[in-house]
Amino acid sequence: MNTPFSKLASPLLNIPVLKASCAGCSLHQLCLPMGLDNADMGRLDQIIGRGQRISRDQRLYRMGDPFKNLYAIRFGHFKTCHMSNGGEEQITGFQMAGELLGMDAISSDHHHCDAIALEDSEVCEIPFSRLEELFSHIPTLLHHFHRIMSQEITRDQNVMLLLGNMRAEQRFAAFLVNLSSRYLARGYSSTSFQFRMSREDIGNYLGLTIESISRLLSSFRVKGWISVDKREIHILDLPKLKEIALGSELAMMTKKDCKPVAPAIAKT
Amino acid sequence: MNTPFSKLASPLLNIPVLKASCAGCSLHQLCLPMGLDNADMGRLDQIIGRGQRISRDQRLYRMGDPFKNLYAIRFGHFKTCHMSNGGEEQITGFQMAGELLGMDAISSDHHHCDAIALEDSEVCEIPFSRLEELFSHIPTLLHHFHRIMSQEITRDQNVMLLLGNMRAEQRFAAFLVNLSSRYLARGYSSTSFQFRMSREDIGNYLGLTIESISRLLSSFRVKGWISVDKREIHILDLPKLKEIALGSELAMMTKKDCKPVAPAIAKT
């Protein structure tokens, strides 16, 4: 295992200080420094602050906190929770290693949501003002940063699609497929992984109740598409899940084997 | 009325060419050039391409189109439609004058949605590559651009909250209040305006059916909160709508006048 944080002895306090290094990090092709040459990556390393350990259930930042840093997740998982003024909370996303936290705060200089660790995790602190200084010297970095922000927008809009259009089964399938592909991109198994979040979190994220999630898990299990043991899940029929996630008409067709003649993608 | 586009005679074709000018535009305090001094605004003007007229129902861009420009809405209204792979469409937003279109396309160099004019409209074309060049010379502009992107993220996440947590009545109230405040910010009446979109569009956006929208309009009318005539709406009780939009517990309280003693904002 590579150790992307080198432990330096703090001269005064004699406690280990975590010093991040993009160059030594296995995620640099997924994360902010993507596409940078060694020289530029070095410059980025210079501004990146000390790493932070965040233990399970701890908040990296809270809604209303002043905005200073973006955070790149080194390892671990987070959820971001928005609170409506009425007090109900909505989980707007689950983030994993290599992803950036805090971009929602740029617009108003304070955070709009809570970021909560789902397990013991570690993040790199990226002072945003220094990052902005760097942008004028490294156009590649700027461009990539814009891609990341834009990606976040696209992702959110896909969730809107999910919440606005899909029925429970489809939402849940889409959720599983999404997790699956993100683990794949990180070099993990796309078919066997653990839920880092509770059923309640999943339900909240998908706009469903905890009971519905439970029932969906059971139903998918009975149908032979997955096997579950607590938070351990094995996807047994990924193509089927993708089909369900993709949606409705097409899935209905194949399910009922009806009218394979007429073009399935008829206008709605 | 100020005319932000000056008509120049095209030397060859002798047709009027629309030349945009931020300095002369009434929206420059809402739009991209916000906070720029005159010199910088001039530099921005230099890169802004010709204006485009988009007539009602026409598409400014389509999903899959290569990404070249961002577009600032000069006047008129747009909707952005995502298509799921399954073919169902979801309207992810309604945009009005002073807002930027196309930011979702930065991540992959092609557009992820269709932008459709809800009425005859006009946009300024902003070549993104030239804008990025400008960023290194005008940090203020870059910073503001980041705020705009971040705002888009926040806004999308608020819609997620709406779709994930709110019930029909609350969604619709939130929708009305949102429109109201955006018109206010543009100097229009916050209580009397026209829907630029059909009931179907509203329903699609809010994750409800057209029939539900119709019923909600009727019910709000009967309760005396609004008056509607086709697409003309007058908000008669904005505070009430805000209360409903804000949500649940608080609204329930006042509605039923029950237990005004216990703190309404109890933990969920």
Place this chain on the structure above:
DNA sequence: CGAAGAGTTGACCTTAGTCAATACCCGTGG
């Protein structure tokens, strides 16, 4: 005038939420 499109309203039905009982896991302490 007739046809098409948009909107309204009513009757009925389905999906997922609510409520409640129960199971299971795990850490604590007698």
Place this chain on the structure above:
DNA sequence: CCACGGGTATTGACTAAGGTCAACTCTTCG
């Protein structure tokens, strides 16, 4: 060791919110 309690998950029975289907109106446009 087992009992206890709290958090988490599963399952069932019932309900309600909103979807579906259908009839009808109104407006617009050719």
